[in-house]
Structures are given as C-alpha cells and as structure tokens.
Amino acid sequence: MSAIRLAAHRSLHALLLTALLLSAGQSWAQSKPQIVILATGGTIAGAGATAANSATYQAAKVPVEKLIAGIPELKDVADVRGDQVFQIASESFTNAHLLTLGKRVSALARQADVTGIVITHGTDTLEETAFFLTLTVKTDKPIVVVGSMRPGTAMSADGMLNLYNAVNVAANPTARGKGVLVTMNDEIHSGRDVSKTINIKTNAFNSQWGPLGMIVEGKAYWFRAPVKRHTTQSEFDIDSIDKLADVDIAYGYGNVPPLAYEAFASDRAIIHAGTGNGSVADRIVPVLQGLRAKGLHIIRSSRVGDGFVLRNSEQPDDKYDWVVAHDLRPQKARILAAVALTKTSDSKELQRIFWEY
Numbered sequence: 165m166s167a168i169r170l171a172a173h174r175s176l177h178a179l180l181l182t183a184l185l186l187s188a189g190q191s192w193a194q195s196k197p198q199i200v201i202l203a204t205g206g207t208i209a210g211a212g213a214t215a216a217n218s219a220t221y222q223a224a225k226v227p228v229e230k231l232i233a234g235i236p237e238l239k240d241v242a243d244v245r246g247d248q249v250f251q252i253a254s255e256s257f258t259n260a261h262l263l264t265l266g267k268r269v270s271a272l273a274r275q276a277d278v279t280g281i282v283i284t285h286g287t288d289t290l291e292e293t294a295f296f297l298t299l300t301v302k303t304d305k306p307i308v309v310v311g312s313m314r315p316g317t318a319m320s321a322d323g324m325l326n327l328y329n330a331v332n333v334a335a336n337p338t339a340r341g342k343g344v345l346v347t348m349n350d351e352i353h354s355g356r357d358v359s360k361t362i363n364i365k366t367n368a369f370n371s372q373w374g375p376l377g378m379i380v381e382g383k384a385y386w387f388r389a390p391v392k393r394h395t396t397q398s399e400f401d402i403d404s405i406d407k408l409a410d411v412d413i414a415y416g417y418g419n420v421p422p423l424a425y426e427a428f429a430s431d432r433a434i435i436h437a438g439t440g441n442g443s444v445a446d447r448i449v450p451v452l453q454g455l456r457a458k459g460l461h462i463i464r465s466s467r468v469g470d471g472f473v474l475r476n477s478e479q480p481d482d483k484y485d486w487v488v489a490h491d492l493r494p495q496k497a498r499i500l501a502a503v504a505l506t507k508t509s510d511s512k513e514l515q516r517i518f519w520e521y
C-alpha cells in the first residue's frame with residue numbers, strides 16, 4: 165500500500181475511532197441521573213446578617229442557581245438543573261401554590277430526561293406539601309422535598325448537606341416507588357408521616373412511625389417501606405384537580421367557644437384538632453351536629469402529636485356521621501380532606517380514604 169493510501173487509511177481509522185468515543189462519551193454523559201431542583205424559598209434559601217445568626221435571618225433570598233453552585237459535589241452525583249418556582253417563606257403557601265407546584269412536578273415526572281425531582285422548601289409547611297404531592301402526583305420516580313433549619317450563612321448550616329442528600333436520594337433507583345420523600349438531618353422520611361416537631365433544632369423533622377431510612381455520604385440505607393397508598397397507587401391525580409375544597413382547622417382547648425367552629429360554616433369540612441383522643445367539649449357537640457346537618461363533614465383529629473384517633477371511642481362517630489383522621493395530624497388531615505373532597509362527598513368514602521392514605 166502506498167504511503168499516501170496508508171496515511172489516508174490511518175486518518176479514516178482515527179476519525180472513526182474518535183466518532184465512536186464521542187458517541188460513547190455522550191451516551192455515558194446521558195447515563196448520569198438527570199435531577200431537577202424546583203426551588204420555592206424557605207430557610208434553605210435564607211440569609212442572616214452574621215454567621216452567629218442561626219435563627220434570625222431572612223428566608224427566601226438565595227436563588228436556586230446559587231444553591232446548586234454552592235455544592236460542587238453535586239456534579240459527581242447527577243446532572244442537576246434548577247427552576248425557581250416561587251421564592252417565599254412556606255408559611256405563606258396557599259392551595260394555589262400547592263396546585264401550581266404539583267402540576268409542575270407532574271409535568272417534569274412525565275419527561276423521559278428527568279430521573280428524579282428535588283423540591284427545596286421552607287420547613288414550616290414542608291410536611292403539608294410533601295403529603296399533598298404523595299397523594300396526587302402519579303409517578304414512581306423519586307420526588308424529594310428538602311429544607312433546612314438554619315440559613316446557609318450560619319455556622320453549622322444544615323441546608324448544604326440536606327440538599328446534597330436530597331439529590332443523592334432523588335438519583336438513587338432504590339428510592340423509586342416509595343412515595344414522596346423528605347430528607348432532613350441525614351434521615352429519609354415518608355412525606356406522609358413526617359412532621360416538623362421542633363421549631364429551632366436541626367433534628368426538627370420526625371415521624372412517629374420512624375424514618376424510612378438514612379442517607380450517609382450519599383448512600384441510602386432503607387429500613388422500612390410505606391404501607392399507605394401513594395403516587396401511582398393513589399386514586400387522586402393532580403392533573404385532574406383545578407381547585408381544592410375549603411377545609412379549615414378548629415383548635416380544641418379548654419373554654420373553646422362555638423364561634424371557633426361556626427366561623428367555618430361555609431366550608432366543605434372542618435378538621436377538629438381535639439384534645440386527647442380527638443375529644444369534643446360537651447358544649448361543642450351540638451354545634452358540630454348542627455354543622456353536619458348543614459352538609460359539612462366533621463373530621464376528628466387530635467392536637468396531640470402522636471397516636472391515632474379511635475373511631476367511636478370519645479364520640480359516637482357512626483351515630484353522628486363523623487369521620488376520624490386516624491393518625492394524621494390536623495394539618496395533614498386538612499390536606500387529605502381537601503383532596504378527597506374533589507372526588508367524593510360521601511362520609512363513608514371519606515372514612516375509607518382516611519384509613520387507606
């Protein structure tokens with residue numbers, strides 16, 4: 165073979181090899197998990213005046229791009245892109261925010277180029293959003309809600325590691341099919357069970373039935389799985405919900421007046437955050453019976469954090485046609501009732517839903 169032909173042969177060979185490596189490289193790059201971070205605000209996006217300000221700061225200041233840039237290690241875990249959906253403190257969430265966020269998550273989950281979704285969120289109502297999403301987003305892809313108890317400007321800030329953990333869980337195939345998850349303080353919680361039980365410590369988030377697992381140095385360790393219906397097993401679908409029913413919470417305490425319940429007479433349902441086992445003061449029973457007679461549903465939950473409300477124990481629920489919220493705290497019971505009432509007004513159906521979700 166002449167020298168010229170040999171050179172041409174070799175350059176063609178090199179060209180083909182380069183093309184092969186490039187395409188392999190591209191396919192390898194695409195093999196990295198594709199994670200979308202939907203940012204909504206909260207302390208994880210907060211900023212304080214000094215590093216000593218771990219509790220005095222402004223929430224919802226730092227944009228999602230800066231949160232991502234602040235954790236270069238994310239590049240080793242996944243291809244991560246951010247979207248600033250809101251920039252608010254989570255106590256300011258409304259039903260409209262839940263619907264907007266839920267529809268955004270559902271649309272992303274349907275995209276083939278999305279492996280998992282992380283939602284950064286204020287901790288005050290994080291548990292409500294996580295429960296709402298687990299009830300209504302029909303996907304088994306990992307959806308992980310995360311917040312922080314200290315702003316990123318503070319000493320021993322927890323947001324960076326919480327977010328790193330959330331991305332690792334969202335990128336982990338073993339997190340699929342477990343419902344919406346919450347990663348806080350190295351623990352992986354079910355969005356259904358978890359609540360903020362301490363208002364100023366980094367171990368603020370707890371589930372009375374325990375976390376599902378732990379995330380340590382990017383690795384997930386699972387110890388249990390949810391038994392209640394969620395996501396793909398749910399009968400509710402965010403894409404068929406355009407308005408949530410009006411449901412409010414009346415807090416039970418000694419001396420509570422009828423007005424605390426009558427104020428919600430135009431609602432579809434009232435969550436009674438009762439003392440003890442969802443107890444109702446004798447002067448309030450006829451008030452709730454009257455509201456039930458007008459068509460409102462009465463749902464007995466408890467202001468006590470742990471345990472669950474027993475049906476027909478403190479009150480004859482069968483006789484009064486009332487519903488019990490089982491182990492759901494009042495703020496969670498409100499979410500489930502608001503979602504359930506988009507599909508049924510039947511009290512027996514409502515009670516089934518409270519047993520199953």
Ligand code: DGL
Pocket residue numbers: 205206207208223252253254255285286287288289311312313314
């Ligand atoms: N304002 C609270 C919120 O946005 C701050 C609490 C937090 O995010 O940790 O929920």
